[in-house]
Amino acid sequence: MAAACTSRARNMAPDQALQELMQGNGRFVGAAPVRVDSPAARAIEGQAPFAAILGCSDARVPVELIFNQGFNDLFVVRVAGNIIGPNELASLQYAALHLRVPLIMVLGHTFCGAITAALVPKEERTKEPAAIQRLLQQIDPALAQMDASAPLAERVASAVAANAQRIVVQLKTESALRRLVRDKRLLIAGAVYDLHSGRVALLPEQDQWCH
Numbered sequence: 140m141a142a143a144c145t146s147r148a149r150n151m152a153p154d155q156a157l158q159e160l161m162q163g164n165g166r167f168v169g170a171a172p173v174r175v176d177s178p179a180a181r182a183i184e185g186q187a188p189f190a191a192i193l194g195c196s197d198a199r200v201p202v203e204l205i206f207n208q209g210f211n212d213l214f215v216v217r218v219a220g221n222i223i224g225p226n227e228l229a230s231l232q233y234a235a236l237h238l239r240v241p242l243i244m245v246l247g248h249t250f251c252g253a254i255t256a257a258l259v260p261k262e263e264r265t266k267e268p269a270a271i272q273r274l275l276q277q278i279d280p281a282l283a284q285m286d287a288s289a290p291l292a293e294r295v296a297s298a299v300a301a302n303a304q305r306i307v308v309q310l311k312t313e314s315a316l317r318r319l320v321r322d323k324r325l326l327i328a329g330a331v332y333d334l335h336s337g338r339v340a341l342l343p344e345q346d347q348w349c350h
């Protein structure tokens with residue numbers, strides 16, 4: 140994690156970075172040719188991503204592919220349920236502070252297995268290894284407002300969005316990132332990838348939770 144990496148930052152504005160990402164997803168779902176990197180792009184010595192993505196480990200959500208991006212474009216952190224523990228936070232802090240990415244996106248996805256597992260009755264969870272139980276506990280706070288009487292599919296969809304939005308708020312209020320957000324040098328956005336359509340939809344901001 141050498142500080143020397145900072146000199147390679149792309150100086151892209153947060154809005155531009157978000158636009159580039161969403162346009163890439165448009166290329167992915169559309170008929171436009173998928174971009175291919177030259178060998179030279181792969182040989183770049185320093186990192187210069189224009190966005191950091193906190194995504195789920197789910198094999199159906201390969202981050203670079205769904206945004207139609209190539210080598211050195213995205214700094215990707217993937218963990219089941221796109222949760223934020225100390226290691227994920229440290230990785231995103233590194234991307235923002237040292238690589239100076241102007242955008243962090245928290246990317247949930249439809250039919251997330253980790254979110255679905257967090258919604259099953261608590262007694263079922265005790266059959267899982269301790270580490271899995273701990274991971275699911277990190278999703279629990281996002282489920283607090285759930286309507287328990289709603290059908291499971293509906294609850295999963297709401298929980299996917301609530302989990303991503305909650306993490307966005309957590310990141311925005313985190314001391315190392317808060318100043319960058321306030322100075323409009325860093326945008327932190329939540330989004331959901333739809334497994335069926337391939338589209339990424341931005342989630343509404345939940346600024347009211349920031350105070």
Ligand SMILES: [Zn+2]
Nearest residue numbers: 195197251252
């Ligand atoms: Zn998932």
